[in-house]
Amino acid sequence: MAFASPRAMQTNEYILARKSQLKFYRSVELFKKVEGKGFVLYKRSGITLSDMRIDEGIHPEALYIKKADKLKGLQEAQKGFNKILQKDLRSANHTKIKETLVAVVDETFAEPRSGSLEGVSDTVDILISEYAQQSGVIRSLVDLSHTDYSTVLHSINVMAFTLGFCFYMGYSQAKTKLLGLSALLHDVGKTKIDQNILTAPRRLTNEEFEHMKSHTTIGYKILRECRFSENDIAYCALEHHEKADGSGYPNNKRNISRTAQIIGLIDCYEALTNDDRPYRMALGVFDTLREIIGRDVNAGKFDEEIYCDFVKSLGVMQVQEPSEEYAVSQAFLGENRGTSVNK
Ligand SMILES: [Fe+2]
Numbered sequence: 312m313a314f315a316s317p318r319a320m321q322t323n324e325y326i327l328a329r330k331s332q333l334k335f336y337r338s339v340e341l342f343k344k345v346e347g348k349g350f351v352l353y354k355r356s357g358i359t360l361s362d363m364r365i366d367e368g369i370h371p372e373a374l375y376i377k378k379a380d381k382l383k384g385l386q387e388a389q390k391g392f393n394k395i396l397q398k399d400l401r402s403a404n405h406t407k408i409k410e411t412l413v414a415v416v417d418e419t420f421a422e423p424r425s426g427s428l429e430g431v432s433d434t435v436d437i438l439i440s441e442y443a444q445q446s447g448v449i450r451s452l453v454d455l456s457h458t459d460y461s462t463v464l465h466s467i468n469v470m471a472f473t474l475g476f477c478f479y480m481g482y483s484q485a486k487t488k489l490l491g492l493s494a495l496l497h498d499v500g501k502t503k504i505d506q507n508i509l510t511a512p513r514r515l516t517n518e519e520f521e522h523m524k525s526h527t528t529i530g531y532k533i534l535r536e537c538r539f540s541e542n543d544i545a546y547c548a549l550e551h552h553e554k555a556d557g558s559g560y561p562n563n564k565r566n567i568s569r570t571a572q573i574i575g576l577i578d579c580y581e582a583l584t585n586d587d588r589p590y591r592m593a594l595g596v597f598d599t600l601r602e603i604i605g606r607d608v609n610a611g612k613f614d615e616e617i618y619c620d621f622v623k624s625l626g627v628m629q630v631q632e633p634s635e636e637y638a639v640s641q642a643f644l645g646e647n648r649g650t651s652v653n654k
């Protein structure tokens with residue numbers, strides 16, 4: 312049996328700390344690299360960087376953590392971000408709320424595994440409980456666009472629309488949380504898909520599309536290993552691209568869980584109203600609703616009742632000013648009143 316040299320063992324033991332997480336570390340120790348001495352303790356456990364009195368107020372450019380502390384560090388960062396989110400929500404700073412949400416989901420998706428994904432459960436909890444105090448938050452979340460459309464942003468948008476849908480439907484807090492979490496994590500498998508494929512400024516080749524499809528089974532596998540009390544979250548990742556007529560993937564399943572049907576429809580709406588692919592122009596609300604209705608509801612791919620409820624929920628998710636979704640959904644529902652959308 313071969314043993315690693317002491318030097319190799321030492322370099323393997325420490326990893327560069329993520330700058331975005333540094334200020335949250337309390338129990339996690341930080342190290343700096345000193346010429347000739349190796350890694351030297353810089354911040355002990357029990358204090359944060361801001362507790363340290365240093366002369367110039369500047370910390371070393373590169374700080375390291377023990378590799379074994381990686382998950383603990385992420386958990387401390389998640390807790391820190393969740394506290395900030397709570398503050399942002401109370402101060403009703405909508406831009407800040409979205410920024411903090413992007414930060415916490417970004418950190419979590421960088422390490423998507425058991426022990427980390429459970430951390431966003433508190434994030435969804437905070438959003439739901441604060442929503443009761445300010446109904447405009449969810450609406451403003453989907454209004455604030457970011458320049459970089461990514462899996463993280465898409466996941467947050469899908470979650471925001473889903474929470475709006477749940478509030479409109481009057482679902483219980485437990486059901487709302489389950490759906491919100493399922494929405495936030497539905498594409499977690501994409502964290503393992505080649506970035507070049509995710510952002511390709513062109514249509515994917517058949518081979519690339521096959522690889523892309525595997526984000527469903529990968530997400531399912533990752534989520535099955537997490538300690539969530541409900542299996543729906545993992546099944547939603549697996550089934551959100553399935554269609555009721557059996558034309559979806561990965562298993563051409565017809566009997567799809569209700570959660571996956573709801574998230575699947577909202578996922579589709581969100582992707583069409585945003586520039587999810589650089590070569591594709593985002594559609595307006597009306598075109599998107601028409602596109603979904605024409606192509607998918609009429610073809611029996613999406614459930615008509617879920618679709619109609621979602622359209623109505625878009626109308627309710629307005630703040631002070633009537634939104635485009637509100638006007639369109641009213642016009643749309645007026646047009647279809649008394650008729651089946653399948654006609
Ligand atoms: Fe997906």
Ligand SMILES: [Fe+2]
Pocket residue numbers: 465497498578
């Ligand atoms: Fe998605």
